[in-house]
Amino acid sequence: MAAPRATRMNIPLRRVAVACALMIFALMGKVSEIQTLRANSLADDPRNLRAMIDRFAHPRGDILLRDNTVLATGTRQAGMFRYRRVYPGGPMYAPVTGHLSIYGATGVERAEDEVLSGADPKVRVRTLVGGQAEQGASVRLTIDSRAQRAAYEGLRATGHKGAAVAVDPSTGAILALASYPSYDPNVYATFDGEALADTDERLRADATRPLLNRATEHTYPPGSAFKIVTTAAALGTGNISPETSVAAPTRLTLPGTTTLLGNAGGEACGNGRPTLAVAFRLSCNTAFAVLGLQLGQRVLRAQAEAFGFNGAGPGIALPLARSVYPVRLDAAQTAMSAIGQFDVRATPFEITMIAAAVASRGVIMRPYLVAEVVLRDGTVVSVTDPESMPRTISRDVADQLTAMMVTVTGPGGTGSAAALPGIDVAAKTGTAENAAGAADHAVFTAFAPADEPRVAVGVVVENGGFGGDVAAPIARDIMKAVLD
Known part of the structure; x- marks a missing residue:
């Protein structure tokens, strides 16, 4: 009788043994997965204390302006974290530098993290060959200090939220990139986790959204600044020239609706049949709405996409929201899109690139923010x-558009507030309608000198009103800062 009893006892023991073996194999498999497939993600996890300590254990490269002014650097200190990040540039440059904290990074700090930390293979090899201790390389930006100050201070003086961008159209170098209101990145450099959490919560709850980079991450209706695109599409057909007469009624009933579209202030557009050049200088809504209907949505969309709408955009070391020209429009929507309204949306960066495209005679130079990477001993990587x-x-x-845009800043033009003594400035104003009951956004884009462009700008002031009154002076000061 013992054998049958032993057999009955061995059955559950075998089952337990099999179950234990399966669990051991499962455990070994999970350990292997963690050590191989998930090793990198775990190392990069912001909750990984070892990774956090290592991030601040070695000198990190500086972030510099084109004139070598320091925007971000590190200071040695006692404690578990040996190097603390410091931002002498403060809020003025925060949309560019971003910040580095124990929980992550933003802006250039994030985009160029491998270079700044020294993890980039090129930096590591150069450092080892030079016999230097482990350290990061510095990143020299294209930003011009005078242009950046003019952009930031100009926005702040309006008391409104907004953004401004400037580029060198001949190279694509970004000369200014400002967003207002901003924040002090130094508040994120603390190693006090509780204080950091409180600061982050406060800034994220701020109704003015100071952490938002409005220059690249926020889109607006471009308003009449989009008429550059519509005009380019019209001129590109070969059937329309600046001297072609266009229909410009004082009021236009949008097709299929009872909605009346008028010009700014309800004014007439010349004699109702102005030339395209005159309609452009006066920024007549009805003339460009009619022109948009004649061209059709496909031609307008194709031209908008050639300028960069609906695309991912060029990589500029910062997050860039997609500028949008809508699809599947009816006639009324096409008319409104031709004047930069309805669902057309553009970042201030894209608005700048519209002017830059004209300034570079049709061939846009790829915009860039990082000029060069250098080691601490001056070696260029x-x-x-x-x-x-x-x-x-x-x-x-492009030449025809330039000539038309120059008239905008001349006598009787809508952008005369952006004029510079002795310099021809090519420009286009915009006054973009947004939410019902809210004041219009002020939009302006320009480049100068018109005959040999060195700077192109784009400015948006939220709820600022007429672009020629509010945004144009900011653009003027930025261009002056670059050209002086």
């Missing part, structure tokens, strides 16, 4: 070379 992008408009269309 890499340099960004100017690079052209696909042609946006023909040289002939």
Whole structure:
């Protein structure tokens, strides 16, 4: 009788043994997965204390302006975290530098983290060959200090939220990138986790959204600044010239609706049949709405996409929201889109690139923010070379647009507040409607000198009103800062 009893006892024991073996194999498999497949993600996890300590254990490279002014650097200190990040540039440069904290990074700190930390293979090899201790490389930006100050201070003086961007159209170098209101990145450099959490919660709850980079991450209706695109599409057909007469009624009933579209202030547009050049100088809504209907949504969309709408955009070391020209429009929507309304949306960065495309005679130079990477001993690791992008408009269309845009800042033009003594400035104003009951956004884009462009700008002031009154002076001061 013992054998049957032993057999009955061995059955559950075998089952337990099999179950234990399966659990051991499962455990070994999970350990292998963690050690191999998930090793990198765990190392990069912001909750990984070892990774956090290592991040601040070695000197991190500086972030510099084009003139070597320091925007971000590190200071040695006692304690578990040996190097603390410091931002002498403060709020003025925060949209560019971003910040580095124990929980992560933003802005250039994030985009160039491998270079700044020294993890980049090129930096590591150069450091080892030079016999230097482990450290990061510095990043020299294209930002011009005078242009950046003019942009930031100009926005702050309005008392409104907004953004401003400036680029060198001949190279693509970004000269200014300002967003207001901003924040002090130094508040994120603390190693006190509780204080950091409180600071982050407070800034995220702020109704003015100081952490938002409005220059690249927020889109607006471009308003009449989009008429550059509509005009380019019209000139590109070969059937319309600046001297072509266009229909410009005082009021236009949008097709299929009872909605009346008027010009600014309800004014007439010349004699009702102005030339395209005059309609552009006066920024007549009805003339461009009619022109949009004649061209059709496909032609307008194709031209908008050539300028960069609906695309991912060029990589500029910062997050860039998609500028949008809508699809599947009816006639009324097409008319409104032709004047930069309805669902057309653009970042201030894209608004700048519209002017830059005209300034560079149709071939946009790829914009870039990082000029070069250098080691602490001055050794240059890499340099960004100017690079052209696909042609946006023909040289002939660009030349015609330039001539028309110059009249905008001349006597009787809507952008005369952006005029510079002795310099021809090519520009376009915009006054963009937004939420019902809210004041219009002020929009302005320009480049100068018109005959040999060195700077292109884009400015948006939220709820600022008429672009020629509020945004144009900011653009003027930025251009002056670059050209002086």
